[in-house]
C-alpha cells in the first residue's frame with residue numbers, strides 16, 4: 001500500500017523523481033553507503049545514495065549496477081561525489097555514463113557540474129550550509145539543495161543548527177530544499193516540512209541499519225555512544241567533523257601531532273597532510289573502530305538498536321502521523 005498518499009505527505013519532486021516518502025539517505029563516504037544501504041532505502045520508498053568517496057571508479061560503477069539490479073521498478077538511486085577530491089570530475093562523468101537518477105555534490109560546487117548534469121538530463125543537487133550558497137547553486141542550475149546544519153555527521157560546513165538556517169534557505173530559493181542534520185524522528189520530519197522543506201536527508205540513523213554496508217563493529221559504536229563520547233575534530237580536508245572518541249581521536253586532538261602517512265595518493269585538492277583522513281576512515285570501515293575515524297551525527301546517542309531500513313522508515317512515518325493534524 002502507498003502510505004505517502006494516506007499520510008497526506010507533500011510530494012517530493014526532483015527532476016523525474018517522486019519517491020513514496022520524502023526521505024533521502026545521505027551519501028556516506030569510504031564504504032558506508034554502497035549498494036546495500038542505497039538499494040534498501042530505495043526499496044523502502046525513500047531515495048538511496050551510493051557514496052563515490054574512497055572507492056575506485058570501477059567499484060563505484062559496480063555498486064551502481066548492483067543497486068539498480070536490486071531495486072524494484074520505482075526506486076531511485078543517486079551518487080554522492082565530493083568536489084574537494086581530485087577524482088571529482090572523473091567520478092561524476094562515470095556516474096552520468098551509468099545513468100544514475102541524480103548526482104549530489106558535497107564540499108564545494110563548480111559551474112561545470114551543473115552543465116554536465118543538464119547535458120545528460122540528470123538532476124544535480126548541491127549540499128549547502130547557507131542561503132547565499134543555496135542561491136548561487138540555484139542560479140548555476142541545481143535541481144535542489146540539501147541544507148545541512150551543524151548536527152550532521154561527516155564534514156561540516158557551518159556551526160549553526162539546521163533549524164536556524166532552514167527558514168533562510170527556504171526563503172532564498174524556489175527549488176526544493178532538503179533538510180539535513182539531526183533528523184531522527186517523524187516529529188523532526190514534520191517540523192522540517194512545516195518550515196517549508198520538501199524533504200529530509202538522513203545519515204546517522206541509517207548507519208545503524210541491518211543493510212548498511214559498514215561492519216557490525218562500526219554500527220555497535222553508534223548504538224553504544226553517549227553524548228559525552230562525542231568530539232569535534234579538524235581533518236586534513238580543513239573542515240570540522242563530529243566523531244566518536246577513541247584512540248585515534250585522542251592522538252589527533254593533540255595540537256600539531258602528526259600521524260605517519262603510509263602511502264599518499266594525493267586524493268584531496270587541498271590537504272594539510274597532518275594525517276591521512278582517507279586511511280583513518282578506511283581503518284574503521286575495516287572493523288577497527290579504535291584506531292580509525294568514526295564520524296557520527298550529533299544525535300547518535302538516541303539510537304538504541306540496529307534496525308532494518310524498512311522498520312526505520314515505518315517508525316518515522318508512524319511518528320509523523322501521530323504529530324500532524326489531519
Ligand SMILES: Cc1cc2nc3c(=O)[nH]c(=O)nc-3n(C[C@H](O)[C@H](O)[C@H](O)COP(=O)(O)O)c2cc1C
Nearest residue numbers: 026027028029106152153154181182202203204297
Ligand atoms: C559516517 C558518515 C559519513 C558521511 N560521509 C559523507 C560524505 O562522504 N559525503 C557527504 O556529502 N556527506 C557525508 N555525510 C553526511 C550525510 O550524507 C548526511 O547529510 C548527514 O549525515 C545528515 O545528518 P545526520 O547524520 O544527523 O542524519 C556523512 C555522514 C556520516 C554519519
